[in-house]
Amino acid sequence: KNEVEQSPQNLTAQEGEFITINCSYSVGISALHWLQQHPGGGIVSLFMLSSGKKKHGRLIATINIQEKHSSLHITASHPRDSAVYICAVGSGATNKLIFGTGTLLAVQP
Amino acid sequence: DGGITQSPKYLFRKEGQNVTLSCEQNLNHDAMYWYRQDPGQGLRLIYYSQIVNDFQKGDIAEGYSVSREKKESFPLTVTSAQKNPTAFYLCARSPDRVSSYGYTFGSGTRLTVV
Numbered sequence: 353k354n355e356v357e358q359s360p361q362n363l364t365a366q367e368g369e370f371i372t373i374n375c376s377y378s379v380g381i382s383a384l385h386w387l388q389q390h391p392g393g394g395i396v397s398l399f400m401l402s403s404g405k406k407k408h409g410r411l412i413a414t415i416n417i418q419e420k421h422s423s424l425h426i427t428a429s430h431p432r433d434s435a436v437y438i439c440a441v442g443s444g445a446t447n448k449l450i451f452g453t454g455t456l457l458a459v460q461p
Numbered sequence: 462d463g464g465i466t467q468s469p470k471y472l473f474r475k476e477g478q479n480v481t482l483s484c485e486q487n488l489n490h491d492a493m494y495w496y497r498q499d500p501g502q503g504l505r506l507i508y509y510s511q512i513v514n515d516f517q518k519g520d521i522a523e524g525y526s527v528s529r530e531k532k533e534s535f536p537l538t539v540t541s542a543q544k545n546p547t548a549f550y551l552c553a554r555s556p557d558r559v560s561s562y563g564y565t566f567g568s569g570t571r572l573t574v575v
Contacts (some may be wrong), residue, residue: 383563385564387564392568393549393568394569395553395566438504440504448509449564453501
């Protein structure tokens with residue numbers, strides 16, 4: 353079993369839909385990260401959070417430390433949101449990242 | 462690029478050849494990391510460095526080497542001992558203390574064995 357599990361692996365949505373991607377982890381963490389990877393390969397960091405909730409534009413990230421679970425929400429989804437969304441946790445004395453395998457999101461017009 | 466630059470974008474390696482991937486950062490951050498990405502797998506840590514002249518092996522260091530002679534530079538060499546080097550390689554730097562965004566990644570190098 354992977355230390356960081358994401359669901360779903362693949363997600364197709366219609367433009368305008370509310371989207372939720374889930375992440376569960378089994379290790380102690382210092383922070384949880386949500387990343388976005390576009391087809392060209394570059395990775396952009398969306399959020400780093402260790403408690404509660406953060407919001408940037410149409411993106412919202414929440415974390416429940418007791419349940420070891422985080423969600424990434426996208427409101428009013430748009431085709432430009434199509435990408436792979438990756439959950440990663442910082443763990444251990446050196447705070448190395450442990451990555452989930454990603455969720456491939458396709459938003460259709 | 463958020464202060465971190467990788468080059469080249471594409472690299473081709475012949476069998477038995479060593480190649481070096483460049484990673485430079487201009488934000489005076491201490492910690493830098495090299496990751497490898499293969500299709501269907503999460504990123505895996507190759508090497509990391511928290512200070513100049515010091516670096517540590519990650520989970521898949523065999524067949525790779527690094528150096529950290531300067532704070533701003535953390536090059537990765539893929540040696541001939543790495544039997545399956547075709548992959549996408551990403552360099553990253555640690556978050557700054559005030560950022561809510563976390564790590565910054567380079568744009569990546571796609572290495573192919575020919």
